Amino acid sequence: MKSLRAISLTLAMILSSGIASAAPVLRAEITVSAPVVTVGDMFDDAGVLAEQPLFRSPLPGTTGNVDLAAVRSATARIGLTRFDINGLSQVRVSRAASIVDQTLLADLITQDLRHRGILGDGMTANMLFANPPETITVAASDTPAQLENLRYLPGNGTFSARFSLAGQAQPLDLNGSIEISIEAPHLAAGLPAGTVLRPDHIIMRPLPIQQADAQGIASLDQLVGMALNRQSRDGMLLRVSDVSTPLSIAKNDLVTIYYRKGLMTLTVKGQAITGAAEGAPLQVLNLISKRVISATAIAPGAVEVSTSPVTLAGL
Numbered sequence: 001m002k003s004l005r006a007i008s009l010t011l012a013m014i015l016s017s018g019i020a021s022a023a024p025v026l027r028a029e030i031t032v033s034a035p036v037v038t039v040g041d042m043f044d045d046a047g048v049l050a051e052q053p054l055f056r057s058p059l060p061g062t063t064g065n066v067d068l069a070a071v072r073s074a075t076a077r078i079g080l081t082r083f084d085i086n087g088l089s090q091v092r093v094s095r096a097a098s099i100v101d102q103t104l105l106a107d108l109i110t111q112d113l114r115h116r117g118i119l120g121d122g123m124t125a126n127m128l129f130a131n132p133p134e135t136i137t138v139a140a141s142d143t144p145a146q147l148e149n150l151r152y153l154p155g156n157g158t159f160s161a162r163f164s165l166a167g168q169a170q171p172l173d174l175n176g177s178i179e180i181s182i183e184a185p186h187l188a189a190g191l192p193a194g195t196v197l198r199p200d201h202i203i204m205r206p207l208p209i210q211q212a213d214a215q216g217i218a219s220l221d222q223l224v225g226m227a228l229n230r231q232s233r234d235g236m237l238l239r240v241s242d243v244s245t246p247l248s249i250a251k252n253d254l255v256t257i258y259y260r261k262g263l264m265t266l267t268v269k270g271q272a273i274t275g276a277a278e279g280a281p282l283q284v285l286n287l288i289s290k291r292v293i294s295a296t297a298i299a300p301g302a303v304e305v306s307t308s309p310v311t312l313a314g315l
Contacts, residue, residue, distance in 0.1 A: 023045075023083050024046050024080070025043060025044040025083070026071065026083060026086045026091065027041075027044060028086065029091065029092040029093075029094075030042060030093055031094040032057050032094070035139070036056060036057060037054050037055055038051055039051070042054060042091060052078045054071075054075065054078070055070070055074050057093065058094070059095060060097035060167060062095055063093065063095070064092075066091045066093055067089065068090060095140075098138050098139065098141050099136070099137060100133075100135070100136040100144050100172075101135045102133060105127075105161075105174065106127040108147040108163070109125070109159070109178070110127075111147075112147055113125055119180065122183035122204075123182045124182075125178050126178070126181065127159075127178055128177045128178070129174055129176040130175050136165065138166045140166075141167070144166045145166070146164045148162045148164050148171065149162040157177045158177050159178055161175070162174075180208070181207055182209055182212050182217070183207075184207035184212060184237060185202045185203075185238045186202070186203055186235050187234060188200065188202060189234050191232055193227075193230045194227050194246075195227065196246050197224055197226055198224065199224055216239055216240065217237070218238055218240045218242075223243055225246070226243035226244060226246065227243060227247065229243060229244055245277035245280075248278040249282060249300065249301065250272065250275045251272055252271060252272060253271070254270070254272075255270050255301050256303070257269070257284060257304075258298070258303065259304070260304065268286055268287075269287045269288070270285055270303070271285045272284055272303075273292060277297065278297050278298065280296070280297055281295070281297075282296070283295075284303055
């Protein structure tokens with residue numbers, strides 16, 4: 001029994017000694033995010049020296065080869081003289097990067113305008129840079145660019161902006177103009193006068209805010225269920241003045257003319273001379289007396305006359 005214990009202890013010591021003395025193993029290819037390459041980046045099983053810096057990383061988005069002599073020189077400076085070269089003569093080192101382009105910069109400006117309340121629901125901003133920036137490669141980051149300052153003049157639409165870029169001390173200054181648009185209702189197809197608008201008759205398209213302010217635009221609630229005042233073309237911008245309450249009685253419709261007083265109701269057949277929406281006045285021809293009288297549309301095919309003497313005489 002004592003022999004078995006002794007053998008087990010000896011094996012444990014041998015294994016422990018082997019693990020403790022295992023040399024770091026050089027990697028063939030690495031990708032780093034930080035500006036400095038560490039022992040832990042370059043070697044597997046780096047041990048307690050893992051966080052020690054060896055040399056500067058290449059620029060973001062670039063790759064370089066480090067030969068074995070340079071690796072030995074760097075490791076010697078921190079006291080790492082024994083490692084497994086893994087059959088390598090050089091190590092390929094790449095630096096991760098993030099991309100900053102016009103789309104990202106424009107999005108940051110848009111977010112700021114929304115935060116200020118300049119851009120509301122259904123509004124978009126199109127950035128026109130005076131000197132469009134080329135795509136910039138910066139240090140890998142969740143926030144490769146940040147908007148530090150934005151000056152926007154609504155009167156003429158110009159702006160100037162300053163951005164900070166990940167890993168770069170020099171800010172990026174840009175200027176240009178902003179075109180703000182708002183979603184506005186347009187006809188999806190040409191329709192005749194009197195068409196009662198449905199949601200599928202309307203499509204939303206961006207309209208420059210200056211044009212929207214000058215011409216005025218309608219909301220969907222103001223359009224759906226209303227009738228077009230005139231024949232309208234495909235793509236026409238819809239305004240409140242383009243629609244009206246649908247006619248419950250159209251010109252030349254046959255109608256029943258009602259006169260009510262107390263419990264008494266008189267009716268006579270007539271024909272509409274003009275059209276009208278429910279509750280609106282119209283002219284009606286009494287088909288019996290052949291007189292034109294004024295009435296009020298009360299329902300499709302029904303009108304009501306007032307109790308004025310002139311109207312009664314017309315009946």
